[in-house]
Amino acid sequence: MISLKAYAKINLFLDIASLRTDGYHDIVSFMQTVSLADTVVLEPCDRITVSGNPAVTESSDLTYRAAEAFFGYTGIRAGVKITLSKRIPIQGGLAGGSADAAAVLRGLDRMYNTALNERCLAEIGLSVGSDVPFCVTGGSRLAYGRGEILMPAPPLFRVGIVIVASRSGCSTPLQFAALDGIHGADGYSPDTARLEALCDAVGNKDFTALCQNMYNIFENTEGYDRATANILKRAGAEGVLLSGSGGSVFGLFESPEAAVRAAGELNGSGLRAFACEPVNNYS
Ligand code: C5P
Numbered sequence: 001m002i003s004l005k006a007y008a009k010i011n012l013f014l015d016i017a018s019l020r021t022d023g024y025h026d027i028v029s030f031m032q033t034v035s036l037a038d039t040v041v042l043e044p045c046d047r048i049t050v051s052g053n054p055a056v057t058e059s060s061d062l063t064y065r066a067a068e069a070f071f072g073y074t075g076i077r078a079g080v081k082i083t084l085s086k087r088i089p090i091q092g093g094l095a096g097g098s099a100d101a102a103a104v105l106r107g108l109d110r111m112y113n114t115a116l117n118e119r120c121l122a123e124i125g126l127s128v129g130s131d132v133p134f135c136v137t138g139g140s141r142l143a144y145g146r147g148e149i150l151m152p153a154p155p156l157f158r159v160g161i162v163i164v165a166s167r168s169g170c171s172t173p174l175q176f177a178a179l180d181g182i183h184g185a186d187g188y189s190p191d192t193a194r195l196e197a198l199c200d201a202v203g204n205k206d207f208t209a210l211c212q213n214m215y216n217i218f219e220n221t222e223g224y225d226r227a228t229a230n231i232l233k234r235a236g237a238e239g240v241l242l243s244g245s246g247g248s249v250f251g252l253f254e255s256p257e258a259a260v261r262a263a264g265e266l267n268g269s270g271l272r273a274f275a276c277e278p279v280n281n282y283s
Contacts, residue, residue, distance in 0.1 A: 091169025
């Protein structure tokens with residue numbers, strides 16, 4: 001039996017360069033792994049099965065597709081029993097499903113001693129979803145293309161993060177389509193100067209500049225829950241941003257302790273809030 005943590009991600013920066021001819025968008029993003037995590041347990045089995053808490057629909061689960069892709073790529077004729085304990089909010093812009101899929105790829109590589117390198121696992125992962133390559137790699141990364149072109153970024157220093165789950169999930173394709181409606185197919189021009197300023201802030205451990213330069217183009221859509229963003233600000237978050245294509249909103253606090261206190265207060269007022277920290281040593 002192999003048990004793995006599948007960490008959520010937030011985007012400190014997310015902009016779009018262009019709508020591609022294949023229907024995907026080229027993104028420009030600063031992605032960061034955080035300590036909010038699902039647990040994925042793998043056991044040898046003669047077929048692929050997925051069960052979990054809360055219950056998962058096997059056929060649509062990304063972990064099932066990840067296992068299929070792994071066995072397809074390696075030619076190994078086997079299965080795996082996948083059991084998920086989910087904490088990461090679903091359809092929340094936190095790459096929860098992708099994190100679980102990446103954990104399955106890493107776990108199967110260990111279980112079958114295939115010694116596939118990160119690049120290879122990321123390539124298999126891309127056939128499952130655009131965020132899976134980042135979830136295989138993790139840490140702090142700049143992401144381009146569909147999200148699979150990953151470059152080093154300065155590691156995010158120790159800050160407190162509070163993630164608030166949205167009351168209703170956001171559909172990624174519908175969110176991208178909404179942006180196309182606003183910007184038009186040719187109307188994207190990513191704010192690379194702001195991304196540079198954000199990277200400098202992270203590199204210099206400048207908390208104020210980090211908060212000032214965070215950006216997410218999806219905040220222009222109706223999926224952005226401004227009320228929750230304002231609650232986070234009132235709870236003391238210095239920077240507040242939508243994560244991914246939505247709908248979770250996160251706030252940055254100068255210390256993890258302050259984030260834990262704020263999450264406690266927000267949970268007490270009926271929101272689903274999670275205090276977490278950046279994860280940079282990823283294995
Ligand atoms: O790759 P994934 O299956 O997660 O993408 C789901 C949908 O989100 C795609 O079908 C596409 O509509 C949209 N998407 C996009 N550009 C990206 C990633 C996702 O348009 N870079």
